[in-house]
Amino acid sequence: MTTKEHNDVMYQYNYYFRHMNPNQSTPYSYQPYHFNNEYYTNTTQNGLIDHNDLYFRQHILTFVLIHGSWADPTFWNGIAGELRKMGHIVHTPQLPGHGTDKNKNVTHAMITQSVVEYITTQNLKNIILVGHSFGGSVIQKVAEQVPDRIKRLVFWNAFILKDGESMADQFPPQGQQFILGLAQQSPDHSIKLPFSYFREVFVNLADLQTAQQIYNTTTPEPSAPLTEKLDLKAFYQLTIPRSFINLLEDTAIPAGETYGWYPHMASRLGIFRFIQGHGDHMTTAKLQPRKVAHLIVNAGRD
Amino acid sequence: MTTKEHNDVMYQYNYYFRHMNPNQSTPYSYQPYHFNNEYYTNTTQNGLIDHNDLYFRQHILTFVLIHGSWADPTFWNGIAGELRKMGHIVHTPQLPGHGTDKNKNVTHAMITQSVVEYITTQNLKNIILVGHSFGGSVIQKVAEQVPDRIKRLVFWNAFILKDGESMADQFPPQGQQFILGLAQQSPDHSIKLPFSYFREVFVNLADLQTAQQIYNTTTPEPSAPLTEKLDLKAFYQLTIPRSFINLLEDTAIPAGETYGWYPHMASRLGIFRFIQGHGDHMTTAKLQPRKVAHLIVNAGRD
């Protein structure tokens, strides 16, 4: 055995030892796909192990990822793949009126109900329930119905409505008029964003080609759920831990004194864990899925 | 031919093919200086090509860069060089009362007029008009006069005045008093910033030596254009696309509840594309010109 071979074996041995998971009956030694990936190699600048990396392997989380308006489960493709590579369990249900569902005649309650049924039918427990954008208001309502199944709520540049508010109440004045005007022009009151608007405020960091690719994945958004006033009294009685992820260049809701993702809507969560990075509303999910997956794990872990 | 040689040739062949520029009669294969530079090598973390890089080569933009107060066209040297390396056309006109122009007896209208004449004399069209700092108010007024020549307005930590406002109206209270006080002490009412002030708020990220080097490039600023109330009714009727670039450590105008670059002044643009990075008011242009050039391209591209 050469020195190198010896070292490789010792490294592998130490590896097993170091990655034994005290909280699991099956330690990581039984999960060979965890080896040979990039998560093992990071160390901090002063040479210490960044416990984040161990963490990724020692704590399997169950994520339920709720997409936003104009989106569908394919929005999560890259991110879900990265989360699964880390060993996590990931669900990405499709909301009624979105994606392949052509019926735009849906209410916010129907959307909430579909997620509740998804969770209860599959008997999911201890979940990290993540809402992006419009999905924030959905996880607020889902949490009211199945609080005992939820370990933590994660809002990613997401709507957090006060009791009695609608999504549209949180649009800035010019956006409210513009978006609701589009709904009135459409026979089924669904909203198709013009590319010129989408490109500027949803995918501001993308090049034109990527912007068009992302735009081509969107479908018209049912307008009723955006304008319904939601009863959220029960939500504000919940004590489920909650996190807020803010991407600093997300201007789908622009920053302003009386509106905006952060701190305006985030502050409604009371005590919450704050996670932040660079990115915009829809480009970063596509081009930097691993980066977003890390933020989601940082938001969702114990 | 070995496998490696074969792969190299195929790579090169594909390279030419991929980088053909549909908008030019001479595709990139005729521009050998484009090869062997760093813009070809970036890929995203998931192995896909970052279309940004192709974009840099496929879409030649014409930039007109308008410097701010205390500055002159040399402010753009590094950035303009990087933009030209990417293949773009770059103009950096000198504003009256600045740089080599010793006559400080200028008005905001004279400054605007000089830029309008620069653009019309050279018959520039389809331009990306970029204003830094004070230059923001200049491109607001230029846009009123030659809207059809402008493809997009880019405000980089720049003044965006409401109709009837002056620059000084957007200084925070303590700054207003301080800066206008300096004007009164000077025979020609020009303003020479003391180094101690400049160093803290214009080049906060610089080391002392760099701070001094940048300070030595400044010239006294004519005060009249800072205090003139501008008629901007026509500007607020324009529909030219617009972007805002925010450097997060820029405190030339500090952040506050009723003043500041972003979101306070930026929000006046209505729907705009938001681009952001780390940097201060004048150091980043000098020490990280390529980074700023990328932000400007991201702000200016289609």
Add this chain to the structure above:
Amino acid sequence: MTTKEHNDVMYQYNYYFRHMNPNQSTPYSYQPYHFNNEYYTNTTQNGLIDHNDLYFRQHILTFVLIHGSWADPTFWNGIAGELRKMGHIVHTPQLPGHGTDKNKNVTHAMITQSVVEYITTQNLKNIILVGHSFGGSVIQKVAEQVPDRIKRLVFWNAFILKDGESMADQFPPQGQQFILGLAQQSPDHSIKLPFSYFREVFVNLADLQTAQQIYNTTTPEPSAPLTEKLDLKAFYQLTIPRSFINLLEDTAIPAGETYGWYPHMASRLGIFRFIQGHGDHMTTAKLQPRKVAHLIVNAGRD
């Protein structure tokens, strides 16, 4: 001598020459531990030397680092080590009622007095006085007493109180009630934060294991200094230069319209140097001490 050996010698020679310190009787050639470290290798993207690095060696600074609530001098261990590697002199006094001092019956004035005595007993001059968190209010009061010994004040996500305010006045409403409630439950009115709260808002970026390690270093915080109204009239007459360091994910005091580290409290400094980076309230000091040390040098240097 081979070419390489020749180059190495010439490099070393130039090295000595370039790093002679004009302000010291013993130039760097006498400090061999300065060689072979990472500070020599950085260059900016355009190939120029980043003067920051030379600066780190040419200007020895004397830092007095004042820790915050629930912390003690060990909070600074990593950061102080990095600053010393750069050649700086670092003091990290322990505040009364903190760390190994079990007597929680202390006042804000006693804490201030201990720092003043530390500085005067050791006859420290020309110091960069850094306050983190609660330490901000301490350096405000220390500066009133020994202004001539202080070269610059550096507030790092630190309390900057107005005349007549207490720390508690700057807590957001829900935090105020929660934290002061904890004080009432404790026999000596000290405050032990529950881990669940600490983990979410003080070490939001940490993994669970690191969060627990940091939590285990904390001791109960005396509550009297948090609720005393401070007379700060003299502070607001001082003209000592000042800097503010903001870590963007620090939510120990969450961002809000009427509270928060930046810009709310920072803006009380008037003209100040703004330094910013990514990080939270207590994790970054431990896992990325070199990064924080750089921010502190950037805030403290001339």
